[in-house]
Amino acid sequence: MKRLLTILSLSLALAVPATAPAAQDGPLRLTITDGVIEPMPIAVPPFVARTPGATELAAQISQVVTADLVNTGLFRAIPPEAHVTRVSSFESPVQFSDWQAINAQALITGAVDVSGDRIVVQFRLWDVFSQAPLGEGLQFAGTRDGWRRMAHKVADAAYSRITGEDPYFDSRVAFVSESGPKSDRQKRIAVMDYDGANVQYLTSSDSLVLAPRFSPDGRTILYTSYETGFPRVTLLDVGSLGRRTVGPQDTNMSFSPRFSPDGGRVVYAAEVSGNTDLYLLDIASGATQRLTTEPSIETGASFSPDGRFITFDSDRSGSSQIYVMPATGGTPTRISSGAGRYTTPVWSPRGDLIAFTKQNAGRFHIGVMRTDGSEERLLTGAFLDEGPTWSPNGRVVMFTRESPGAQGASQLYSVDITGRNLQLAPTPGAASDPSWGPLLN
Amino acid sequence: MRTTALLLCAALALSGCANRLGNDGGDGLSDDGFANGGLASGGAVPGSADDPTSAAYFQQRVGDRVLFAVDQSTLSAEGQEVLRGQAQWLNQNPGFTALIEGHADEQGTREYNLALGGRRANAVRDYLVLQGVDAGRLRTISYGKERPIQVCSQEACYAQNRRSVTVLAAGAGV
Numbered sequence: 062m063k064r065l066l067t068i069l070s071l072s073l074a075l076a077v078p079a080t081a082p083a084a085q086d087g088p089l090r091l092t093i094t095d096g097v098i099e100p101m102p103i104a105v106p107p108f109v110a111r112t113p114g115a116t117e118l119a120a121q122i123s124q125v126v127t128a129d130l131v132n133t134g135l136f137r138a139i140p141p142e143a144h145v146t147r148v149s150s151f152e153s154p155v156q157f158s159d160w161q162a163i164n165a166q167a168l169i170t171g172a173v174d175v176s177g178d179r180i181v182v183q184f185r186l187w188d189v190f191s192q193a194p195l196g197e198g199l200q201f202a203g204t205r206d207g208w209r210r211m212a213h214k215v216a217d218a219a220y221s222r223i224t225g226e227d228p229y230f231d232s233r234v235a236f237v238s239e240s241g242p243k244s245d246r247q248k249r250i251a252v253m254d255y256d257g258a259n260v261q262y263l264t265s266s267d268s269l270v271l272a273p274r275f276s277p278d279g280r281t282i283l284y285t286s287y288e289t290g291f292p293r294v295t296l297l298d299v300g301s302l303g304r305r306t307v308g309p310q311d312t313n314m315s316f317s318p319r320f321s322p323d324g325g326r327v328v329y330a331a332e333v334s335g336n337t338d339l340y341l342l343d344i345a346s347g348a349t350q351r352l353t354t355e356p357s358i359e360t361g362a363s364f365s366p367d368g369r370f371i372t373f374d375s376d377r378s379g380s381s382q383i384y385v386m387p388a389t390g391g392t393p394t395r396i397s398s399g400a401g402r403y404t405t406p407v408w409s410p411r412g413d414l415i416a417f418t419k420q421n422a423g424r425f426h427i428g429v430m431r432t433d434g435s436e437e438r439l440l441t442g443a444f445l446d447e448g449p450t451w452s453p454n455g456r457v458v459m460f461t462r463e464s465p466g467a468q469g470a471s472q473l474y475s476v477d478i479t480g481r482n483l484q485l486a487p488t489p490g491a492a493s494d495p496s497w498g499p500l501l502n
Numbered sequence: 503m504r505t506t507a508l509l510l511c512a513a514l515a516l517s518g519c520a521n522r523l524g525n526d527g528g529d530g531l532s533d534d535g536f537a538n539g540g541l542a543s544g545g546a547v548p549g550s551a552d553d554p555t556s557a558a559y560f561q562q563r564v565g566d567r568v569l570f571a572v573d574q575s576t577l578s579a580e581g582q583e584v585l586r587g588q589a590q591w592l593n594q595n596p597g598f599t600a601l602i603e604g605h606a607d608e609q610g611t612r613e614y615n616l617a618l619g620g621r622r623a624n625a626v627r628d629y630l631v632l633q634g635v636d637a638g639r640l641r642t643i644s645y646g647k648e649r650p651i652q653v654c655s656q657e658a659c660y661a662q663n664r665r666s667v668t669v670l671a672a673g674a675g676v
Contacts, residue, residue: 317616469653
């Protein structure tokens with residue numbers, strides 16, 4: 062789908078005092094690594110409708126902004142019924158004492174202007190107890206169907222300014238939409254906004270499809286398809302829905318693809334005579350390079366964000382473990398060392414951590430470790446958790462959780478890297494294999 | 503026991519054998535065994551499980567599947583016996599090709615299980631080739647954990663899902 066939305070990020074010169082304290086110096090700062098126990102109370106009063114037709118949209122935008130922030134687990138929204146004042150004008154001075162009275166530490170005010178199909182959203186973030194703006198006001202303009210993205214942009218700006226982290230709400234997730242009984246699952250590649258809105262199906266369920274992976278620019282998706290009768294790495298254009306198999310066609314099975322950070326290459330697994338190894342494909346030229354030659358299974362490869370290394374899982378030691386090797390191939394270093402089997406390593410976009418699936422003592426876990434294998438931390442534990450994917454800012458991991466038995470079904474969950482704030486990601490039906498795409502522009 | 507009887511059947515292709523299997527068959531196939539038993543002496547209904555040259559016979563009497571231990575692709579003695587029967591049948595019925603499916607139980611991540619299914623399918627293929635089946639008639643595919651036949655999420659079901667299935671198709675080569 063072509064996004065018609067254009068977003069203009071304009072500084073609103075009005076009302077920002079030249080002497081406003083620099084945002085980074087203000088007392089309103091929430092550091093995520095501290096392991097937030099008490100969410101920060103915030104107030105997001107309904108955005109002001111500048112035009113008569115904007116009232117409903119203004120309320121919806123405020124709700125999405127609120128949901129984005131609250132669902133991080135870092136913020137608690139003071140319900141509008143508890144507000145002692147109303148914001149009826151975006152330009153009027155903020156009555157800080159009214160917001161201090163209900164202990165709102167941050168206040169988000171906004172206004173929405175609707176003109177035909179065009180909407181303009183303005184917002185400001187206020188540090189209530191410093192009685193000062195936190196950063197400049199922002200304005201986003203676009204078409205009406207892009208209103209949720211504008212709301213996400215507002216929330217992203219607020220989240221970034223308060224936490225100091227990169228934003229991630231204005232992003233999409235590719236996943237496998239599932240239906241039918243467990244013994245005959247029907248699967249389709251789908252994409253949705255990170256919060257489950259705007260689901261779009263990209264393939265039919267005529268053939269089995271697995272494990273989509275977004276390109277770094279979000280325009281294409283790699284996945285494994287049985288459309289030819291055999292599993293093949295397939296490249297799908299999200300806009301045109303055109304698709305083609307990539308890589309050599311003479312191997313028995315190619316699967317488990319992931320893009321390089323520059324989007325030009327694909328690391329994937331291929332099975333030849335029962336032995337699965339890793340290969341590198343240059344998309345433009347079609348040239349391939351074999352990266353591993355062991356008789357063991359090597360799969361689940363993922364690039365480091367600087368493109369210099371590849372992490373993967375291998376059972377060369379007798380059970381699946383996680384390894385890191387140069388992206389050009391060469392001697393891998395085993396980094397996992399705990400009890401159990403480790404698979405599906407995925408490098409954080411920040412470069413600092415590797416998320417993985419761990420199977421031990423009859424349970425599955427999603428975990429993270431440093432890239433040298435130290436400081437392993439399990440974030441979840443369940444009958445079957447697998448396949449982590451990182452939020453664009455490397456603070457949240459989304460994964461598949463499947464329940465047991467004949468009625469068992471897969472759902473998408475997210476958890477932050479401290480192991481807190483486990484959240485079900487809403488999907489229209491059963492879903493698996495999430496791949497979190499980039500922050501949108 | 504049952505496997506042995508099946509193999510004997512496959513080897514001898516005797517008429518009475520099908521009838522006996524029908525009597526002690528422990529699965530949904532026993533009805534067929536009874537119904538068609540009387541025809542066997544004069545020639546089974548073509549294409550039925552009593553026709554020793556049929557795909558149905560291969561599937562039901564020779565046995566189209568082999569089970570594997572957890573996370574393993576080595577063939578058990580029982581599995582090898584089934585595969586010897588498959589090889590013999592394939593060698594006697596050159597008009598068929600076979601697609602060998604490899605499957606895994608759900609106790610593993612998706613892509614590892616795809617690779618594991620590939621290993622299992624190839625272990626079967628290699629064994630059949632050792633038994634004289636032309637490699638050009640065999641092809642493998644892995645479904646990983648995507649196509650379980652039992653869904654109870656307990657070992658009794660997992661054991662049935664860790665399998666290879668030899669699926670026949672008419673034709674000389676793949």
